[in-house]
Amino acid sequence: MRPTIKAVIGRMLTIQVVRYILVGGVAAGVAILTSSSLYTGHLTNYTVAQGLGFIAGGLVNYPLSRRWVFRNRSRLVARQLAVFYSLALAGLAVNEWTLRLCVVVAQVPVVPAMGAGLGAAFLWNFTGNKFVTFSRRFGGPSPRPQPPSAGFEPGEPQRPG
Numbered sequence: 001m002r003p004t005i006k007a008v009i010g011r012m013l014t015i016q017v018v019r020y021i022l023v024g025g026v027a028a029g030v031a032i033l034t035s036s037s038l039y040t041g042h043l044t045n046y047t048v049a050q051g052l053g054f055i056a057g058g059l060v061n062y063p064l065s066r067r068w069v070f071r072n073r074s075r076l077v078a079r080q081l082a083v084f085y086s087l088a089l090a091g092l093a094v095n096e097w098t099l100r101l102c103v104v105v106a107q108v109p110v111v112p113a114m115g116a117g118l119g120a121a122f123l124w125n126f127t128g129n130k131f132v133t134f135s136r137r138f139g140g141p142s143p144r145p146q147p148p149s150a151g152f153e154p155g156e157p158q159r160p161g
Contacts, residue, residue: 016069020126023064028118031057036111046110050099050117051092057118058088061125070134080133087128095121 003011035053039046062084066072074080095117102113
């Protein structure tokens with residue numbers, strides 16, 4: 001029995017989400033290490049530290065997302081970078097807004113609030129990168145051509161082409 005298109009797409013999406021979580025974990029580790037070190041080392045205030053950490057995480061995230069998560073080999077790298085970092089900039093706003101909301105309104109300690117900001121930005125960035133940055137419009141993968149027998153079970157008569 002052949003898997004349905006819905007099942008194949010669901011499996012591919014699941015693989016991408018798991019890979020993006022792993023890449024995001026590495027990028028978040030870089031971001032948290034950078035931002036918490038800058039903040040706890042009294043080198044800058046927490047919002048600037050969070051922004052610099054987010055940028056450091058983005059420098060790790062793009063190449064890993066492009067090659068491993070979304071398996072993108074497009075030559076439109078400059079265009080993708082512009083879209084990726086535009087989305088990341090919006091993600092930074094989501095990150096900072098969540099951080100401030102947690103610290104100022106909810107009275108959450110700064111370092112856990114930094115994690116909450118990264119989590120909110122993660123959701124924003126995955127969605128944007130999946131459906132915009134690495135979409136076919138910006139040089140993402142094209143659907144694979146199907147053989148003429150696609151959609152037919154073995155032994156079923158095929159319609160004339």
